[in-house]
Amino acid sequence: MRFDLASLSDLDEIMTIEKQGFNSAEAGSVEGYRERIQKLNKTFLVAKDDSNKVIGFICGPAVSTRFVKDEMYDKTPDNMAIGGHQLIFTIAISPNFRGQGIGSRLLNEFEKIAKRDKRESIALTCLKDRIPFYEKNGFKNMGQADSNHGNEIWFNMEKII
Template sequence: MYIYPATDRELDNILEIQDLCYHEIEPESPEVIASKIYTSPDTCFIAKDNQGIRGYLLSLPSSLGNPPQLHSNTQTTEPNPNCLYLHDLAIHPNARGMGVGKLLIQHFAKIALQKQFEHASLISIQNSVPFWEKYGFKVVSADSYLQKKLKTYGENATYMECFLPQHYQIN
């Protein structure tokens, strides 16, 4: 299994995996997914083996407590980001249990630290808080501003943050 930068050539595969994985939210459009890849190509990845693309991870430089709304086109990154926001991680159902998610998350953390981001953030959906806690993310209380953004991610959306140096090292 290898990690490669995500490009528009993989967009159809990414959309297929997204459709297979998300049942509590409406999947994002091809334009929205492509905007994230174009905006931050060095922080969006795919995991691929000889069977094809097994999963993907899309992330963007951001600010703690200020994630993008779901379904929003991303054209630029914030001028003074202080974290790497993990927008989406999805694994093809037939590749679950193969360590694809762990591999993508480790690569994400490595890139974040190389870019000198000590913090990562994400929005947990579909009751995935326990999964993210295994990787060092902790639930953070949402103020009213953040609660508005969380509503775009569905009923059980939870904002989480991770102090990366505590859990990951650059190898």
């Protein structure tokens, strides 16, 4: 397995994984992911298997805001060059590759980029059942998020780096 920055040629495989991991109210659109690949060109990673197939991805903007806001899903913010906070919009793994540590490895690779670019923290929102996974990866539950994305209850998770 290897990690690469996402490119538009990865879009179809990214969308397949997105639709397998999120319901229709939560999942991002093709247009939204095209914008993310273009705008988050330094903070959109894909994990690829030996046949160069995308098996997972992680993406999000580096911004001055500490936590993800719902409006960021509608219009992807530009990345700050240095500093700020690294947010994670999405981390998703192909169902055939779940449970193999790929999500943790993607988080680790993402943290390397955040440290290189002198971010203060990494933060994301997640559903309650995903909290233990993020805690295992060094994130702290900061409480219920001010979000109604997909009409779900979300929790802010943060890791100071």
